Amino acid sequence: MATDTLPTPAEEDVPPQRYSGLLAGEIEARWQARWAADGTFVVPRTTDAGPGGKFFLMDMFPYPSDAGLHVGHPLGYIATDVYGRYLRMTGHTVLHTLGYDAYGLPAEQYAIATGTHPRVTTEANIARYRRQIGRLGLAHDPTRSVATTDESFYRWTQWIFLQIYGSWYDETQGRARPIRDLIAGYEAGELTTPDGRRWSELSSVERAAALDARRLAYRSKVPVNWCPGLGTVLANEEVTAEGRSEIGNFPVLRRELTQWMMRITAYADRLLADLDRLDWPESVKTMQRNWIGRSEGVQILFPVEGQEPLEVFTTRPDTLFGATYVVVAPEHPLLDRAVPEAWPDADLPERWRAGEASPRRAVEAYRARVAAMSERDRQAATGDRTGVFSGLYATNPATGERIAVFVADYVLAGYGTGAIMAVPAHDQRDFELARALDLPIRPVVAAGDGRDPRDASSWADAYPGAGELICSANGHVSLDGLGVDEAKRRIVTWLEGEGLGAARVTYKLRDWLFSRQRYWGEPFPIVYDDEGVAHPVPETMLPVTLPDVDDYRPRATDLDAEPQPPLSRAEEWVQVTLDLGDGSRRYRRETNTMPQWAGSCWYELRYLDPDNEERFVDPEIERFWMGPRDGDDTGGVDLYVGGVEHAVLHLLYSRFWHKVLFDLGQLSSEEPFRRLFNQGYIQAYAYTDRRGVHVRADEVVERDGGFWYHDEPVERHYGKMGKSLKNGVSPDEMCDLYGADTLRLYEMAMGPLDVSRPWETRAVVGSHRFLQRVWRNLLDEHTGVPTVVDEPPDAETDRLLHATIAAVRTEMEHLRFNTAIARLIELNNHLTAQAAPVARAVAEPLVAMLAPFAPHAAEELWSRLGHHRGLAFEPFPVADPAKLVATTVTYPVQVAGKVRGSLEVPAGSDEQSVRDAALALPKVRRALAGRAVAKVVVVQGRIVSVVPAAG
RNA sequence: GCCCGGGUGGCGGAAUCGGUAGACGCGGAGGUCUCAAACACCUCUGGCCGCAAGGUCGUGCGGGUUCGACUCCCGCCCUGGGCACCA
Numbered sequence A: 001m002a003t004d005t006l007p008t009p010a011e012e013d014v015p016p017q018r019y020s021g022l023l024a025g026e027i028e029a030r031w032q033a034r035w036a037a038d039g040t041f042v043v044p045r046t047t048d049a050g051p052g053g054k055f056f057l058m059d060m061f062p063y064p065s066d067a068g069l070h071v072g073h074p075l076g077y078i079a080t081d082v083y084g085r086y087l088r089m090t091g092h093t094v095l096h097t098l099g100y101d102a103y104g105l106p107a108e109q110y111a112i113a114t115g116t117h118p119r120v121t122t123e124a125n126i127a128r129y130r131r132q133i134g135r136l137g138l139a140h141d142p143t144r145s146v147a148t149t150d151e152s153f154y155r156w157t158q159w160i161f162l163q164i165y166g167s168w169y170d171e172t173q174g175r176a177r178p179i180r181d182l183i184a185g186y187e188a189g190e191l192t193t194p195d196g197r198r199w200s201e202l203s204s205v206e207r208a209a210a211l212d213a214r215r216l217a218y219r220s221k222v223p224v225n226w227c228p229g230l231g232t233v234l235a236n237e238e239v240t241a242e243g244r245s246e247i248g249n250f251p252v253l254r255r256e257l258t259q260w261m262m263r264i265t266a267y268a269d270r271l272l273a274d275l276d277r278l279d280w281p282e283s284v285k286t287m288q289r290n291w292i293g294r295s296e297g298v299q300i301l302f303p304v305e306g307q308e309p310l311e312v313f314t315t316r317p318d319t320l321f322g323a324t325y326v327v328v329a330p331e332h333p334l335l336d337r338a339v340p341e342a343w344p345d346a347d348l349p350e351r352w353r354a355g356e357a358s359p360r361r362a363v364e365a366y367r368a369r370v371a372a373m374s375e376r377d378r379q380a381a382t383g384d385r386t387g388v389f390s391g392l393y394a395t396n397p398a399t400g401e402r403i404a405v406f407v408a409d410y411v412l413a414g415y416g417t418g419a420i421m422a423v424p425a426h427d428q429r430d431f432e433l434a435r436a437l438d439l440p441i442r443p444v445v446a447a448g449d450g451r452d453p454r455d456a457s458s459w460a461d462a463y464p465g466a467g468e469l470i471c472s473a474n475g476h477v478s479l480d481g482l483g484v485d486e487a488k489r490r491i492v493t494w495l496e497g498e499g500l501g502a503a504r505v506t507y508k509l510r511d512w513l514f515s516r517q518r519y520w521g522e523p524f525p526i527v528y529d530d531e532g533v534a535h536p537v538p539e540t541m542l543p544v545t546l547p548d549v550d551d552y553r554p555r556a557t558d559l560d561a562e563p564q565p566p567l568s569r570a571e572e573w574v575q576v577t578l579d580l581g582d583g584s585r586r587y588r589r590e591t592n593t594m595p596q597w598a599g600s601c602w603y604e605l606r607y608l609d610p611d612n613e614e615r616f617v618d619p620e621i622e623r624f625w626m627g628p629r630d631g632d633d634t635g636g637v638d639l640y641v642g643g644v645e646h647a648v649l650h651l652l653y654s655r656f657w658h659k660v661l662f663d664l665g666q667l668s669s670e671e672p673f674r675r676l677f678n679q680g681y682i683q684a685y686a687y688t689d690r691r692g693v694h695v696r697a698d699e700v701v702e703r704d705g706g707f708w709y710h711d712e713p714v715e716r717h718y719g720k721m722g723k724s725l726k727n728g729v730s731p732d733e734m735c736d737l738y739g740a741d742t743l744r745l746y747e748m749a750m751g752p753l754d755v756s757r758p759w760e761t762r763a764v765v766g767s768h769r770f771l772q773r774v775w776r777n778l779l780d781e782h783t784g785v786p787t788v789v790d791e792p793p794d795a796e797t798d799r800l801l802h803a804t805i806a807a808v809r810t811e812m813e814h815l816r817f818n819t820a821i822a823r824l825i826e827l828n829n830h831l832t833a834q835a836a837p838v839a840r841a842v843a844e845p846l847v848a849m850l851a852p853f854a855p856h857a858a859e860e861l862w863s864r865l866g867h868h869r870g871l872a873f874e875p876f877p878v879a880d881p882a883k884l885v886a887t888t889v890t891y892p893v894q895v896a897g898k899v900r901g902s903l904e905v906p907a908g909s910d911e912q913s914v915r916d917a918a919l920a921l922p923k924v925r926r927a928l929a930g931r932a933v934a935k936v937v938v939v940q941g942r943i944v945s946v947v948p949a950a951g
Numbered sequence B: 001g002c003c004c005g006g007g008u009g010g011c012g013g014a015a016u017c018g019g020u021a022g023a024c025g026c027g028g029a030g031g032u033c034u035c036a037a038a039c040a041c042c043u044c045u046g047g048c049c050g051c052a053a054g055g056u057c058g059u060g061c062g063g064g065u066u067c068g069a070c071u072c073c074c075g076c077c078c079u080g081g082g083c084a085c086c087a
Helices: A021-038 A075-089 A105-114 A118-134 A151-165 A179-187 A204-212 A264-277 A282-292 A317-322 A359-371 A375-380 A428-437 A484-498 A603-608 A619-626 A649-663 A731-738 A740-749 A761-778 A795-813 A817-834 A840-850 A855-864 A911-920 A922-928
Strands: A054-059 A093-096 A167-170 A175-178 A217-227 A232-234 A253-262 A295-302 A310-314 A325-328 A388-395 A402-407 A419-422 A501-506 A526-528 A534-536 A575-579 A584-589 A639-642 A676-678 A682-688 A700-703 A706-709 A712-719 A888-895 A898-906 A933-939 A943-948
Touching: A021 A731, A021 A740, A021 A855, A054 A075, A054 A603, A054 A619, A075 A093, A075 A639, A075 A740, A105 A118, A151 A167, A151 A217, A151 A603, A151 A649, A167 A179, A175 A179, A175 A649, A179 A204, A253 A359, A264 A282, A264 A649, A282 A649, A282 A676, A295 A317, A295 A484, A310 A317, A310 A325, A317 A484, A325 A428, A359 A388, A359 A402, A419 A428, A484 A501, A603 A619, A731 A740, A731 A761, A740 A761, A740 A817, A740 A855, A761 A817, A761 A840, A761 A855, A795 A817, A795 A840, A817 A840, A840 A855, A888 A911, A888 A922, A898 A911, A898 A922, A911 A922, A911 A933, A911 A943, A922 A943
Parallel strands: A054 A093, A054 A639, A310 A419, A325 A402, A639 A676, A888 A943
Antiparallel strands: A167 A175, A217 A232, A217 A253, A295 A310, A295 A501, A325 A419, A388 A402, A526 A534, A526 A584, A575 A584, A682 A712, A700 A706, A706 A712, A888 A898, A933 A943
């Protein structure tokens, strides 16, 4: 817009000391400089908080993107800052800082596109974030702001990796232990090696393998999303629905590759159980519970002709008599060795054979087809059930029947045992395959929904519900007539007695794929010897620094080649001569890097002790800030605020690392985050013209019930704020226009913290006007001199002040900043309406209460009111209980449930006098219209309800 | 499909041990100031009927409990999010 070409309006019209955006900007710069110079918010490296206690306050740290901030980003940061400032004013020692999650893909992709080193991009982005966030006046400790890309930080990320690598999970003790205990256990014969041989009989390579089999960080061949075009594996969310890479649109295949894994599944039960001890939103706990996916079932052995018995997992052992076939996952190892060369029977149904000449060919074709599909495709294809006969037969251990073993993609290799007993009558998926391949369906639970309980031929779907067991007896056990739960118990008892099965708990949670074929991440502190055995890099040699390379691109190779991470081409770095205790030898470094989650798994700990060069965190300091408080407390950060998008991954991974470190005696706290709060998001309207192209949202006007862009009608929708929708608003713009204090106040006033809401730039002026009015009530707008008087306030104002203090304190404690602000506005509106000089005894508490929200303006007012010490550590006002007691009470009076009048009586009036006064009200008498009074309800201090007689 | 949230004026929201629905803010209308505009300030602002006094309807929909229901109970509808072949 072209305002800058118009004559400047007469500035002298505006009083020089009016609280304008310009003045706010000047004040803010001044106070920020003073806080920085005085080190106001630097937290001493203390382990003594004094009588007020300590508080460790944290935000989820940002990834510094090149797009910079929009006004939605700092919502949580402002909220924690407001709360932190309140806590300081109520005597707490507050630890609050902000670091940067600086490894990540965008910087790497920018490097691929432009050749700029990711470190250059990242550092520039961090600097920009610091400047933008700094303008908001957040009371962070600047000396504790870390970045995950700092050598002094990732050195300890690598160190923690080595701790995990150097540990195993002792199931009997339910905790991680150092690997040397495992070696001792193997040596002493207390623990059996994977293949059962004695430790002393194993070669060095075999010993390494025996240890790797139980390490918490281990290498394994796992199916991954392999993208040959990009030369890397991809995360599921980087693969499109069409099974191609989001970037470049290359085909993505499922492929088994050797990758680093973290044995998070060892912690499944503790990660689940300890959720109950955390003060987290119930929704996040539920998501984690679902993700961990504990289910109790039974593992049952099905004998297979000519083979080892097949183990299946089921949660419905009660339906064992209805198992008419068995299904194994396409990846099941049984298929690698046991599939026969020829069909066992000449007259097999055509559909079982999939048109192939032999089971081996049928299974191979099926496996190849499944392997070519992405996980997504595989799950999308639920409509058409497919499967082939393996040529093998098993025996149902309950009925003794010979039943066929099928291969079908709906059975997943990674869950349970990768094999199921199919009960088509009572499982929908089994039912569908049975219908598709014409397999027998035998009901064993009587359906109570009207269908024929004994003949499934007319059923439209499976019956998964409860009911009475039928057709479920052999010579040794009978379930007939039992309910599902009782039948489960009885069959399990029988199976266990026969040695055919055992109760087992299974989890959906999988081990964590921890390596990436990328450049911009933490190198693994691992080297390999000539035999391919992995060795940890000694702690004293950390960090293993990330070398420079000239090409950040993962190498595009042919389909079958192993991926070549960018680091593999840094030959001088890869080849290393080390003395690991047996003399100098040549080793090759691990060339994968860690995933972006690594740094965020432990950054809260580094905030505590960022300069420590001896340890990742000093134990005393960790105990002080994060240690458990009482019997069942887990310890952890006192309040962690961030978006709900991290409900599962980040918050599960960091819990896992924390627990490992706790088990190893490195930490006193059992959980990283004692209390979690999810803030909502700020979203924004976006507008498209009739071509569907986004137009600049800040140039759209609302008129005649529609939206217009340069006199063209446009359509409005709602979405994320950002460049692509042309609806971004930066905090800088708001600071320029109104000042940071206004922006802070607006973001806190627009709604409860946990609720998402639309941004509305034109509404920001409301918060600005409020500050302007406070300013005008306390200072002369022309001279800037305080106008407050030392006389005491009138009784009404005094009561309102104390009621406000009490209310604001309550709201602040509960993070309800929007209603706290509303109370402050009400108090100030009252002062405005009085149109008289404000008493100092009101002005000062008002300024102090404003300080958490608008710290710069509050400091400025505080100082102009004659205080030389800053406001940051001034005590928050305390309400005088004597002044909270009202002298009169106003009762609304209802007649027949409708409010007809109101009644003011002295506080403490007895019920009888309230009732009499209410009935005497003319409006009440009129509403009664001559009817008799059946009953009068008087709720002390609340309401009077008059019930007229019927008729 | 399963599991969590959430539906209140034109808009963001307030009020839930059941007790005057719409605090506070935006927007809107009118006014003051100004040559004028912007800023600022003042008044009004849920719908309908009414000159007014007042009446009446009203918290997604339909029932219920109660002197009294946004709040509790039953049955729906809509919507945001998470998970999704987990045997």
